[in-house]
Amino acid sequence: MKRRHLLQSSAALAALAGFGWSPRMARAAAGERKFLFLFASGAWDSTFLDPKHDSSYVDMNANTASIRTNGLTYTGGADLPSATRFFDSWGSRTAIVRGIDAHSVGHDSGRKLTLTGTSASSYPDWGTLLADAGSGDYPLPHLVFSGPVFPGTRGGAVVRAGGGTLLDLIDGSLSGRADAPAPALDQVSDAMVDDYVYQQVASFAAQRGALPGVGRVRSEALLDNTERAMEIEGRRFEAGLDDLGSSLADQAIKATELMRLGLSRTAMIGIPGGWDTHGDNTPQTPQWDDLYDALDQLMLHLAITPGLATRWLIDEVVVVCLSEFGRTPGFNGSGGKDHWPYNSALVVGSGVRGNQVVGATDDALIGVPIDFGTGQPSSSGDLLGSEHLGTALLELGGLDPARHLPGVQVLDALLA
Amino acid sequence: MTSTLLALGLLQGCATDADPAGEILLLEPREQLIRLSVDLRGVHPTTAELDAIAAAPELYDAFVDRYLDDPRFTERVVEVVDQRLLLSTGDTYELEDVTGQDLAGEALSLVARVVDQDLPWSELVTADYTMANPALASAFDLDYPLGANSWQPATYTDARAHAGLLSMSSVWLRYPSAGENANRHRANAISKMLLCDDYLSRPVVLNRAAVDQLVIDPEEAIATSSACQSCHSTLDPLAAHFFGFFGDEDDMAAVHYHPEHEEIWKDYADRSPAWYGTPTANLVELGAAIAADPRFVDCGTQTLFEGFTQRTLADADWTEFQDYRSVFVDHDLAVRPLVRALVTSDTYKARGSTDPELADRLATVRIASPSQLASIIEGITGYRWTFDEVDGMTRHDLGLPGLAGGIDGRFLTERAYEPGVGAVFVLERLAWSAAWTVARHDLDPDREGDAVLLAYVTASDRPDAAPDAFSGQLRHLLQEATGLPVDAEDPRLPALETLWRQVHSVDADPIGAWAAVLSAILRDPRVLTY
Numbered sequence: 001m002k003r004r005h006l007l008q009s010s011a012a013l014a015a016l017a018g019f020g021w022s023p024r025m026a027r028a029a030a031g032e033r034k035f036l037f038l039f040a041s042g043a044w045d046s047t048f049l050d051p052k053h054d055s056s057y058v059d060m061n062a063n064t065a066s067i068r069t070n071g072l073t074y075t076g077g078a079d080l081p082s083a084t085r086f087f088d089s090w091g092s093r094t095a096i097v098r099g100i101d102a103h104s105v106g107h108d109s110g111r112k113l114t115l116t117g118t119s120a121s122s123y124p125d126w127g128t129l130l131a132d133a134g135s136g137d138y139p140l141p142h143l144v145f146s147g148p149v150f151p152g153t154r155g156g157a158v159v160r161a162g163g164g165t166l167l168d169l170i171d172g173s174l175s176g177r178a179d180a181p182a183p184a185l186d187q188v189s190d191a192m193v194d195d196y197v198y199q200q201v202a203s204f205a206a207q208r209g210a211l212p213g214v215g216r217v218r219s220e221a222l223l224d225n226t227e228r229a230m231e232i233e234g235r236r237f238e239a240g241l242d243d244l245g246s247s248l249a250d251q252a253i254k255a256t257e258l259m260r261l262g263l264s265r266t267a268m269i270g271i272p273g274g275w276d277t278h279g280d281n282t283p284q285t286p287q288w289d290d291l292y293d294a295l296d297q298l299m300l301h302l303a304i305t306p307g308l309a310t311r312w313l314i315d316e317v318v319v320v321c322l323s324e325f326g327r328t329p330g331f332n333g334s335g336g337k338d339h340w341p342y343n344s345a346l347v348v349g350s351g352v353r354g355n356q357v358v359g360a361t362d363d364a365l366i367g368v369p370i371d372f373g374t375g376q377p378s379s380s381g382d383l384l385g386s387e388h389l390g391t392a393l394l395e396l397g398g399l400d401p402a403r404h405l406p407g408v409q410v411l412d413a414l415l416a
Numbered sequence: 417m418t419s420t421l422l423a424l425g426l427l428q429g430c431a432t433d434a435d436p437a438g439e440i441l442l443l444e445p446r447e448q449l450i451r452l453s454v455d456l457r458g459v460h461p462t463t464a465e466l467d468a469i470a471a472a473p474e475l476y477d478a479f480v481d482r483y484l485d486d487p488r489f490t491e492r493v494v495e496v497v498d499q500r501l502l503l504s505t506g507d508t509y510e511l512e513d514v515t516g517q518d519l520a521g522e523a524l525s526l527v528a529r530v531v532d533q534d535l536p537w538s539e540l541v542t543a544d545y546t547m548a549n550p551a552l553a554s555a556f557d558l559d560y561p562l563g564a565n566s567w568q569p570a571t572y573t574d575a576r577a578h579a580g581l582l583s584m585s586s587v588w589l590r591y592p593s594a595g596e597n598a599n600r601h602r603a604n605a606i607s608k609m610l611l612c613d614d615y616l617s618r619p620v621v622l623n624r625a626a627v628d629q630l631v632i633d634p635e636e637a638i639a640t641s642s643a644c645q646s647c648h649s650t651l652d653p654l655a656a657h658f659f660g661f662f663g664d665e666d667d668m669a670a671v672h673y674h675p676e677h678e679e680i681w682k683d684y685a686d687r688s689p690a691w692y693g694t695p696t697a698n699l700v701e702l703g704a705a706i707a708a709d710p711r712f713v714d715c716g717t718q719t720l721f722e723g724f725t726q727r728t729l730a731d732a733d734w735t736e737f738q739d740y741r742s743v744f745v746d747h748d749l750a751v752r753p754l755v756r757a758l759v760t761s762d763t764y765k766a767r768g769s770t771d772p773e774l775a776d777r778l779a780t781v782r783i784a785s786p787s788q789l790a791s792i793i794e795g796i797t798g799y800r801w802t803f804d805e806v807d808g809m810t811r812h813d814l815g816l817p818g819l820a821g822g823i824d825g826r827f828l829t830e831r832a833y834e835p836g837v838g839a840v841f842v843l844e845r846l847a848w849s850a851a852w853t854v855a856r857h858d859l860d861p862d863r864e865g866d867a868v869l870l871a872y873v874t875a876s877d878r879p880d881a882a883p884d885a886f887s888g889q890l891r892h893l894l895q896e897a898t899g900l901p902v903d904a905e906d907p908r909l910p911a912l913e914t915l916w917r918q919v920h921s922v923d924a925d926p927i928g929a930w931a932a933v934l935s936a937i938l939r940d941p942r943v944l945t946y
Contacts, residue, residue: 106601109616119616122728140837148827155821155832162815162838169819169841175849179802182852185932189919193932196915197844197939200908204941211441211768213775218783221834222941229840 031309031316032136033350033397034259035266036252036298037127038291038321039115039147042275043107045284045337046326048083049344050098050361051075057364058329059337061285071355072096079285082292090299092354093314095414097345099359099367101385102325105339107276110324111148114343117387117405124152126320126390127266129404130397132157139228139235140264145244145251147270156221161244170236187233194230201226232263239263248272249294253301256317260308275323278336284327295319299348314349318396321346329365342367345389351396353416359384375413382409389414440778441768445473448765450899451782452476454946455724455759456483458492458788459795460899470901480759484752488791490531493751495787496723497527498825500715501581501609502590505825506812509589509669511555516812518551520825522586525549525567530751537716537749538707541610543580544700545569556585556671576660576673579703582606588661588670590825595662598684599655606654610706612715615647635685653690656681657702717741717754724758726779726833733777736763782946783833786810786822789843792943796897797934798868799850809846816842835944847938848931855931869893869934875926879913886913893934898942912936 051066051073052058060075067076069087072094076083087094103119104110112118115125124132125148131141132154141157142149151158160166168174172184185193201223208219232241239261245251248271255267273287302314310316322345327337342361348354358375360368371378372388391401392411401410443451449469453461461469461479469475483489498504503523506516523540525547530539546558548570553560557574571578572585581587591605604615629637638644638652660678661670678698681687689696691705706712717740718729729737740757747753758764769775784792790809794800801808801816808816818828819838832839857863858870872889879886887904890912894902902908912933920929 104616106597106616112616119614151828151830151832154834155830156834156836158832159837160815160818160828162819165815165819166838166841169838169845172845172848174814175845175852177803178808178849179805180799180849180853182849182931185848185928185935186922189922189928189932192915192918193936193939194844196911196936199911200936200939201941204945208781211775211780212772213769213780214778215768215775215780218779218781218834218945219941221836222840222944225835225837225840228837229844232837 032134034317035130036255036319037268038271040271040275040323043325044275044323046344048075048288049096055363059331080289082289086292086296094348094354095352095356095358097358099361099384100343101367101383102341102343105325105341114324114386116150117390122152124154125150126393127268128154128157131266133399134265138265139231143264143267145269147268170241249297252298260313280335281337316350318349351416358413372409373412439769439771440762440766442765443767445469451946452759457486457488458791466899480756490528493531494524494527500719502825502829514551514555519586522547522584523581534750541580541582541703541706544578545571546584574673575675577698577700579699582699582703585670599658600651602658603651603655611711612718650692652685652687656687656689717744720754726782784944786817786820793850797850797854799853801846843939843944847935851934852931855927859927893937897937898940
């Protein structure tokens, strides 16, 4: 039953008529995994997940070393203390995916291909698809704090934070900042207006929904999202929607809090930093360390926070760290690294087979064929592409990958 | 079929008009005119226009001609075309004293000129001038008319050949080349913008040997691999036209043109300039070749078709699409005749279809873009949502267009036609801001000028003491906001009066109560949709 049907019941209407705004709880599907995507726009140096210190083809940043912990090998060292802390603490829940063919070395197309598995403009990204096609019903289905988003044909599932503007819209304070400022409507009156509007939108959707087709889809999207907006307004204090945070760790924790409250299923956050290091690759090291530090804080939060449908939130959330492609094996003339089609990714959390590396590259940082079941190199295997990682994420999220990307193998080795 | 249509008509509770094929259900005349006006002018029709079309539906075509001549039509075409060109990013590319609007305006004002003056669409790639305003004139090497202060034709003084947007610095700032990619990004931009064909959407299957070769020597692999050549055989010769926009190593921005660099394609892909096999010596010849390519006409037709119908062109649209294309060609690629053909079709006026396949293609509910929504609200209330004198709904500073389902030209490259939570919130707060401003003005006993909307009541009126004034005011507000007639028995009237009473009971503020009521009316789905 949709929430609007509950709302339309006489009891719900009576509650509204009494001005006692009773926030309607989102009905997130029990046990449905949530996904947090962290994206390094500009293209990170994937050797931090795929160390090649012994290779004569690959230049590694100074003060780094290849470190092995259980089944994982990563780039750590004196300038990367957070990396060691992260893998020591959370390695059992972490998989490194290597040798991913990004299919592009153009930033825009690389982002598109990495996040959707295709270059078709109508195709939504993994976060949008998981939020839209999941069985839950979320007011902020795919919340984009920052970073890329490809809504495709599922634009109704995407909510952009708009650099904080969304929060000012939710609490109404934006109206006070206009050149002709208006005071924010008090919450009680606001709920009364919302109720009237809701009835009009429901009536409109019923009328336009009488005929099948695009009109029905759009009018129902308007109705669904009017409901969602009302719920968000009613729950904004509970959800702490007065501040989405500024640091990566704060935003990541906030995103997972929204997931815990059933307000969002997926979120996207851009990883801070200048990752397009053509001129000097040195900044990659501290930026990776900052990322690990944020991830460590996030995972600690997830481990001690009760989940929505599980004991701890860490058992419900998948954190996926991506970039549009990698960087060249060697330094260029200015100590930077240029664009490279082979990439790596970090996947942490619920349902992930941890302590393992999936996929591989050779000494020259070129992806090699792998067995998708084991994740290990295999001469009879196939090259790993961003689409295969995506189908694995869809499967983790309970979707049928064959329905969304027909004919694309699932990277089973990633799944616990 | 007749009985089915009758049944659907009864179900809808309104008159149903069917096309001869019996598949398309049409909007009633007022709704048709609202759709037309919002599409061509960005605002609702006036009350007089709505009354006229209701009395004489055959006036529809006359309204089409009137609206096509409205200056706002040009703005609407520019908005639609920019959904293809993706130039309005707001980015200034580190240039000083120019805005993102100035830079995007170079190409978009050429689009506007083409529309305004009924010039052929091909002018976009053949114009022997560029467009400039004073800000661009100071940023680029331009011969801009002395004393002018608006968008005017101008010419670059740095020896570049002029070929419409092909030779515009702002276009190549938007679509840069990092050097190593040898202008291929620019070549693909041409293909996407002017042929509606994205090379990156083509399936490419590389074997292992080709991948290895790519790693060792990319240019050699591109030149010898059949998989690579499936794209690069045409992409690289196209890219070869743009090396004049290559500066020195530390100056890759395309602000200045370097004629001495035109032939350094030999140092990169070593493919001489050509357009799909036909050698072209320079940008002028390239523009002529593009203009003569049937795919250029296809893409222009597709851009306007998709923009004004909110439909993605599908194979099943082929017959209808060819009709529009013929109109475009028959009228020397002028935009107005093509748009006239689009908006006078039954598919344009549809509110539904009994054919499920057709129903899945027709956008029977249209969603206002952020700029359309802003102008609709302004048309009703006179209010524009500005922040520090910047229009919040059309500029990207606050992110409102993206939240409302619009594009930003960079990360958001396709409109969201399903209204999301962000769009709901944007409309809610925009409606409130507009409503508060109107209520405060109209109910001020010392106000200057006429009331904008609240002319039937005063701040001291109460529904029990002035029931007729309240009822009349509410009807007026509903009609003004939706453009549709409201009869005295409409159930929204008592609901709105109840809302007024409820809000007024909170703090006894009639301005707040009327603002709340008006904001609720402005959030009617018939304001956001059309």
